[in-house]
Amino acid sequence: MIKLEHVSKSYSAGIPALNDVSLEIEDGEFVFIVGDSGSGKSTMIKLLLKELDPTDGEITIGGKNLGRIKRKQIPKFRRGIGVVFQDFRLLKDRNVYENVAFAQKVIGEPNSHIRKKVPIMLSMVGLAAKYRSYPKELSGGEQQRVAIARALINEPSILLADEPTGNLDNNNAWEIMKLLEEINAKGTTVIVVTHNLEIVKVMKKRVITVKKGTIVSDSKQGGYDDED
Amino acid sequence: MRINTFFYSVKQGFKNIARNKMFSLASMATMAACIFMFGIFYIIITNFNAEVQKIEEGVSVTVFFDKGLPESDILSIGEEIGKRVEVSRIEYVSAEDAWNDYKEIYFEGKEELAAGFAGDNPLANSANYQIYLNDVSMQSSLVTYLESLPGVREVKQSELVANTLSDFNKLVGYISGGIILILLCVAVFLISNTVTVGISVRKEEIAIMKLIGAADYLVRAPFVVEGVLIGLMGAAIPLVLLYFLYQRIIVYIADKFNFIGSMLEFIPAHTVFRTLIPVGIFLGVGIGFLGSRLTIRKHLKV
Ligand SMILES: Nc1ncnc2c1ncn2[C@@H]1O[C@H](COP(=O)(O)OP(=O)(O)O)[C@@H](O)[C@H]1O
Numbered sequence: 001m002i003k004l005e006h007v008s009k010s011y012s013a014g015i016p017a018l019n020d021v022s023l024e025i026e027d028g029e030f031v032f033i034v035g036d037s038g039s040g041k042s043t044m045i046k047l048l049l050k051e052l053d054p055t056d057g058e059i060t061i062g063g064k065n066l067g068r069i070k071r072k073q074i075p076k077f078r079r080g081i082g083v084v085f086q087d088f089r090l091l092k093d094r095n096v097y098e099n100v101a102f103a104q105k106v107i108g109e110p111n112s113h114i115r116k117k118v119p120i121m122l123s124m125v126g127l128a129a130k131y132r133s134y135p136k137e138l139s140g141g142e143q144q145r146v147a148i149a150r151a152l153i154n155e156p157s158i159l160l161a162d163e164p165t166g167n168l169d170n171n172n173a174w175e176i177m178k179l180l181e182e183i184n185a186k187g188t189t190v191i192v193v194t195h196n197l198e199i200v201k202v203m204k205k206r207v208i209t210v211k212k213g214t215i216v217s218d219s220k221q222g223g224y225d226d227e228d
Numbered sequence: 229m230r231i232n233t234f235f236y237s238v239k240q241g242f243k244n245i246a247r248n249k250m251f252s253l254a255s256m257a258t259m260a261a262c263i264f265m266f267g268i269f270y271i272i273i274t275n276f277n278a279e280v281q282k283i284e285e286g287v288s289v290t291v292f293f294d295k296g297l298p299e300s301d302i303l304s305i306g307e308e309i310g311k312r313v314e315v316s317r318i319e320y321v322s323a324e325d326a327w328n329d330y331k332e333i334y335f336e337g338k339e340e341l342a343a344g345f346a347g348d349n350p351l352a353n354s355a356n357y358q359i360y361l362n363d364v365s366m367q368s369s370l371v372t373y374l375e376s377l378p379g380v381r382e383v384k385q386s387e388l389v390a391n392t393l394s395d396f397n398k399l400v401g402y403i404s405g406g407i408i409l410i411l412l413c414v415a416v417f418l419i420s421n422t423v424t425v426g427i428s429v430r431k432e433e434i435a436i437m438k439l440i441g442a443a444d445y446l447v448r449a450p451f452v453v454e455g456v457l458i459g460l461m462g463a464a465i466p467l468v469l470l471y472f473l474y475q476r477i478i479v480y481i482a483d484k485f486n487f488i489g490s491m492l493e494f495i496p497a498h499t500v501f502r503t504l505i506p507v508g509i510f511l512g513v514g515i516g517f518l519g520s521r522l523t524i525r526k527h528l529k530v
C-alpha cells in the first residue's frame with residue numbers, strides 16, 4: 001500500500017508545489033493522476049521515488065516510511081518501483097536489448113539470467129522482433145514500450161508513469177495504456193499521470209485530480225468529472 | 229562487488245576514456261610527464277647516492293699523536309676509537325710504515341739517498357690512524373671527540389668534501405621534490421577535469437542508473453576505473469621509455485666519455501627499476517584514483 005499523510009512539498013519559499021496531500025493506494029490498483037501542468041503531479045512521482053523528500057508529512061510504501069530510509073538503502077528501495085517518462089529516457093548508444101538488459105546489469109544480475117529474461121520481457125511488450133534496433137530507429141510508441149520493459153524487468157511491485165503518452169499520437173497512446181492495463185492485471189500497482197482525458201474517461205479507473213498542489217477530487221470508481 | 233558488475237565497471241571505464249579522448253589523452257600525457265620527471269630525478273638521485281656512498285667509503289680522518297708518545301699508548305687509543313659506532317674501519321700506520329711508503333714514492337730509483345737516513349727515521353712522530361666512517365655526516369662530531377683525546381696532536385679531515393656532497397644531494401632532493409609536487413597537482417587537476425567531462429557526458433545514464441536502483445558504488449565505479457586507467461597508462465608509458473633510455477644512455481656515456489666511465493659507475497638498470505617501476509605505478513594509480521574519487525564526490529553526490 002502507498003500512503004501519503006498530510007504531505008507538503010515546497011521547492012523554495014513561496015507557493016508549495018504540493019500542499020497537505022493525503023491519499024491511499026491499495027496494492028494492485030490502477031490510478032490516474034490528472035491536473036493542469038504545474039499542479040504538482042511530477043512532484044508527487046518524485047516524492048514516491050524518494051528523489052525528493054517532503055517538506056512536511058509522511059509517505060509510506062509497503063509499510064516502509066520513506067523518511068526513515070537511509071541514503072545507502074535508497075537504491076534497494078527503488079528496485080521495488082519501476083518508472084517511465086514522457087521522453088522515454090533510453091540510452092541512445094545502446095540497442096533495445098541492451099537498454100532493457102542494462103536495468104538488470106546495474107543491479108548485478110548474472111548474464112545467464114539476463115539472457116533468458118530480456119527476450120521474454122520484450123515479447124511481452126511486443127518488441128521481440130526489434131531487439132537489435134537502436135532508439136532512433138523506433139517510433140515513439142515503440143520507444144515507450146522499451147522503457148516499460150526496462151521498468152518492469154526487475155519485477156517491481158509498483159509502476160509509475162509520468163505522462164507516458166505525452167509524446168504519442170492517439171493510436172500509440174491507446175496501445176501503451178492497454179499495455180499498462182495488462183501489466184496491472186498481472187498484479188502490479190500502476191500509477192499513471194496523464195493529460196489524455198479521453199483515455200481516462202473510457203478506461204473507468206480511479207482518477208485523482210490535482211489542482212495547485214492539492215487533491216480536488218478522487219473518484220474511486222472510474223470516470224472523470226470534467227465540469228470545467 | 230559481483231564479478232559481473234566488476235566487468236561492467238571496467239568496460240564502462242574504458243568506454244568513458246574512448247568517448248572522452250581529448251581530455252583523457254591530455255591527462256594521460258600530463259601524468260606521463262610527471263612520472264617521467266619523477267623517474268629522471270629518481271635515477272639521478274640514486275646514482276648520485278651510490279656515488280656519494282663510494283666516496284664516503286674513501287673519506288677518512290687521520291689522527292697524529294704527540295711527540296714521544298709510546299706506541300703502546302697509541303695502540304690502546306686506537307682500540308677505543310675502533311669501538312665507536314660511526315667508525316667503519318680503522319687502520320694503523322706506524323712510523324716505519326709511513327717512512328717506507330714515503331721512500332717508495334719519493335726516493336724511487338734513488339734508494340741510496342734514502343739509505344742515508346737508516347736508523348734515524350725522519351718521520352719518527354708520524355705514526356697515525358686512518359679512520360673510515362659509516363656516515364660522512366658524523367665526521368665533525370667524531371673529530372671533536374678525537375681532538376679531546378689526550379695524546380692526540382692533530383686531526384686531519386676532508387670536511388669540505390663531506391659537507392658539499394651531502395648538501396648537494398639534499399638540494400637535488402628538494403628541487404626535484406618541488407617540481408614533482410607541482411606536476412602532481414597539475415595531473416590531479418587534469419584528471420579531475422576529465423572525470424567532470426565524463427560525468428556530464430553520461431548524465432542521462434547516471435540518472436537512469438539511479439532511478440533503476442543501481443548501488444552507489446556502481447554509479448561511481450566507471451569513473452574510478454577511468455581515473456585509475458589514466459594513471460596506470462600515464463605511468464607505464466614513461467617507465468618503459470625510461471628503462472630503454474637508461475640502458476642506452478649508460479652504455480653511451482661509458483663509451484664516449486670513458487674517462488668519466490672509470491670515475492662514475494652507473495647502477496645497473498634492473499636495480500634502479502626494481503624500485504622505480506612499482507613506485508611509479510603506485511604514484512600513477514594513486515593519483516588517478518584520488519583525482520577521480522574527489523571529483524565524483526563533488527559532482528555525483530554518491
Ligand atoms: N526543481 C524545481 N525547483 C523549483 N520549482 C519547481 C521544481 N520542480 C517543479 N517546480 C514547481 O513546482 C510546481 C509543480 O511542478 P510539477 O510537479 O512539475 O507539476 P506537473 O508535473 O503537475 O506539471 C510548479 O509550479 C513548478 O514550477
Ligand SMILES: [Mg+2]
Nearest residue numbers: 041042043162
Ligand atoms: Mg509533470
